[in-house]
Amino acid sequence: MGMPSPAEPAAPALVSVHGGHSGEFCSHARDRLEDVIAAYAQRGFAWVAITEHMPAWRDALVPAEERAAGLDAEAMAERFRRYFARARELEVAWSDRLRVFVGFESEADAGALEAAEAWTRELRPDCVVGSVHSVHDIPIDVSPALFERAVVRAGGLEALYCAYFDLQYEMLERLRPAVVGHFDLVRLLDSGHRDRLALPSVRRRIERNLDCIASQRAILDVNLRAFAKGQSEPFPSRSVLALAHVRGVRVAPGDDSHGMDDVGRDYARGIRMLAELGFPTRWPVPGSD
Numbered sequence: 001m002g003m004p005s006p007a008e009p010a011a012p013a014l015v016s017v018h019g020g021h022s023g024e025f026c027s028h029a030r031d032r033l034e035d036v037i038a039a040y041a042q043r044g045f046a047w048v049a050i051t052e053h054m055p056a057w058r059d060a061l062v063p064a065e066e067r068a069a070g071l072d073a074e075a076m077a078e079r080f081r082r083y084f085a086r087a088r089e090l091e092v093a094w095s096d097r098l099r100v101f102v103g104f105e106s107e108a109d110a111g112a113l114e115a116a117e118a119w120t121r122e123l124r125p126d127c128v129v130g131s132v133h134s135v136h137d138i139p140i141d142v143s144p145a146l147f148e149r150a151v152v153r154a155g156g157l158e159a160l161y162c163a164y165f166d167l168q169y170e171m172l173e174r175l176r177p178a179v180v181g182h183f184d185l186v187r188l189l190d191s192g193h194r195d196r197l198a199l200p201s202v203r204r205r206i207e208r209n210l211d212c213i214a215s216q217r218a219i220l221d222v223n224l225r226a227f228a229k230g231q232s233e234p235f236p237s238r239s240v241l242a243l244a245h246v247r248g249v250r251v252a253p254g255d256d257s258h259g260m261d262d263v264g265r266d267y268a269r270g271i272r273m274l275a276e277l278g279f280p281t282r283w284p285v286p287g288s289d
């Protein structure tokens with residue numbers, strides 16, 4: 001009998017706290033929801049939170065791609081109800097192979113928080129991903145032209161970052177989401193974002209928001225879609241993850257899939273960074289303490 005070999009650490013489970021957008025229920029995504037969920041099962045995921053975008057709550061905010069598909073706010077709401085019903089059916093259908101959490105991804109603009117609360121009361125989601133995609137009703141992650149408009153509207157880059165993190169804070173306090181989506185998405189179209197994130201006014205807000213996330217025991221979505229968008233680090237960036245780590249903030253990977261091809265994309269790369277930073281790779285489950 002030889003020496004007992006040291007126990008191999010188990011490979012981290014494949015999970016996604018944020019994903020499952022589908023072309024069936026979102027005009028900037030692809031594929032049917034059932035095919036996206038089947039892709040998670042086939043690729044060996046233990047669980048996935050399916051978190052479709054909440055619908056626009058007034059017609060002026062209907063995104064261009066939804067308008068082009070002929071939808072207004074009311075039609076988006078109707079589709080959102082069908083999304084929930086379908087996701088619940090698929091949760092049951094796949095329950096022996098894959099745990100599916102059925103939720104949605106919020107917005108944080110004026111009016112969005114009330115709408116998100118109303119959807120939560122009506123649909124009883126397993127989890128909400130709290131996200132900020134626009135500031136002053138202008139999307140910050142869609143195109144350089146819109147980003148520039150948001151910068152001008154806010155009164156400069158520093159002011160835009162501050163306004164973004166202030167909106168996020170309001171959203172955290174009000175919705176208390178189980179998952180916080182792509183924490184520093186505001187940096188996507190700013191090539192000088194490392195400097196911006198280090199500004200004292202911005203850094204203070206980041207730390208305040210992370211303290212809030214830690215106290216609420218929410219899970220930070222380590223959003224791997226950043227890599228596919230040409231970023232060298234996930235959302236949040238490494239500097240923010242280091243601040244999260246010292247606060248004991250819980251993290252889990254989110255592939256933010258918008259179609260079957262995105263399922264599990266760049267997973268190893270994201271996990272490597274989390275392990276380097278010292279995060280546990282036994283991922284917390286949405287809604288757990």
Ligand SMILES: [Zn+2]
Nearest residue numbers: 021028053258
């Ligand atoms: Zn999307």
Ligand SMILES: [Zn+2]
Nearest residue numbers: 105131181182
């Ligand atoms: Zn998002």
